[in-house]
Amino acid sequence: MQEITRDTLISRAKELLASGEVDRVYGWKRGEFCYDVTPALFTDAESLEKDFEWGDFCGANLSKYLVEETRKSEGKILVFMKPCDTYSFNQLLTEHRFDREKVYVIGTPCAGMLDPKRIRDHAESFTSVVSDENGVTVSTLFDGDVKLDRSEVMPDRCLNCKSKKHVAYDELFGEDGGTIASGRFDEVEKIEKMTPDERFEFWRGELSRCIRCNACRDVCPACTCEKCVFDNPNSGVENKAAENSFEEQMFHIIRAFHVAGRCTDCGECSRVCPQQIPLHLLNRKFIKDIDGFYGEYQAGAEVGSRAPLVDYTTEDIEPSDAVKGGDENA
């Protein structure tokens, strides 16, 4: 259950459209079921009333869409953002990926989203999900209602939410929250404690399921290159399946390196993976290491901040200390 209602967001969006402050709205659109919400652009009150959605399944981070959408016209876009989305928004601004003046951000508090994949683990063929302070009631086609605890059906990224604070907005609904000391590095620590062989086997097992659909890259707000090297047929490492599975594994590791220091840990990569590969753990390992080596750093917390990996101070850790050959934590 979300604190702010759909109607509240719609009426404010209608006001901003009517006043001419904005000429389009990026939000989420209702689908066939209770959960299949699609990011969508709205340009009039009628379509907002009919299709706009705000609720437990609006997990999609809309910030990356602004890169393309802001280029389409001079008008201003209203976009709704959950706290975690605003970190991506700021990171994109830091990288000068769109014009801040063309966007009007409304911050919406978030109680954590629900994960249809997790709901399916408990309730097959479900048709509706009602959540309140007592938990989640899932109605199924053939097995009646199933009552679940909210924590059973939240995605990992929400269970380990790092912040309820909006780091960017023009207008905020509800009370803003603060950052949270979550257990988001617990899984990383477990993997660090593995022997190098165990760790290799763990990742080989997970990454062996990759079908190279590139959804992780395509949804990632840190992946906004105009032309990705993996889309370049002359690169020799073009997308699609590769000659051997080792290349699939390298793809993910290379991508994690590429977004290191820029990844805000929004968790979209793991949300969209059709094979449920916990890709966010690769990124969290980098975040944890950066925090450890250079002091805590949260990408996107401030616009214009210099990430440790692209900055230099005389106190920086020596590379030889950061990476020791054969180090179990390497």
Add this chain to the structure above:
Amino acid sequence: MRKITLDRLDEFFAAVAGKLKLYIPVDTAGGAQFQQWRAGAKMSDALNTTRSAKDFFFPQTENLMEFKTEGKKIEIIDVRRENEDFAIFGVRACDVRSFDVLDRAFLSEPADTYYQNRREHGVIFSLACSKPAETCFCGTFGIDPANPKGDIVCYKTDDAIYMEAKTEKGANLMDSVSDIVAEDEGGDGESAVNAQKEIISERMKKLPLASLSTDKFGGDKTAKFFDDPAWKSLSESCLGCGTCTFVCPTCQCYDIKDFNAGNGIKRFRCWDSCMYSEFTKMSAGQPRLTQLERFRQRFMHKLVYYPANNDGMFSCVGCGRCLSKCPIQMNIVKVMKNLGEGGENNG
């Protein structure tokens, strides 16, 4: 009709696996997937596998041949491995239909012999769907999950699996394991299967997409839908990833590439996706410049172009994988409902 009680299922799998390679759906961290049966493997209860069964005939990556050059001599090395008998257990009616769709693409002249060999060597145990999901719409394409096609059709009840061979290939395999699973003469087979069929038919009627119709689509509808304003809003948030095409049991596009392994060339083919910006790029450039054209291509192919070339057969089987896997939850059902409705805000 033959019957194997569930407590003896392992025995049955072992017997089949003694004859040929056997694949069954098992639960993994990535959902149910087909894996080669080994002693102790437990069959998944999931409705369907994350990846479709097309992988068996049209694998994601396949080495076609290798070359070695020495001076001016080129040696062509045969690396073909698709002549091994195998069986897949638990293929759902939608995926069985997908083989018909793929057959028309790969077996029409000139036949793709890699695909053809695999088809000839594969035996399909289909399995009726006792509990369809809310994302299922196979009925839209005339598929009956109570009566799947396949070499051997299976029905699973609470305590047994009933099997009936429908082809010579299927009958031969079943005969070869008849000491484990005998004919169920005078048994409860027929009544148990009929009861199952009735349950499935009743459940199919309750599905939220039960009324989805193909009436407005077909091979002669290119002009009607090509410039439909709804494409804009339907495609505007598409990420351009290949998830829908890769989990789709009927998507059949591929690319052939040469990989320089240093000491020779490996020629392989791999799945390709019309959603990708480089798909069908030619010397003159990219024929589909934006995601709108790429997105349109995929659905026009399923609903218009494929039927135009294949006696009206649609190249979607309603398995629902794209409905549950698309990162932005856009899919063929939304396309079918919104095309031809007039106005882009209906998208």
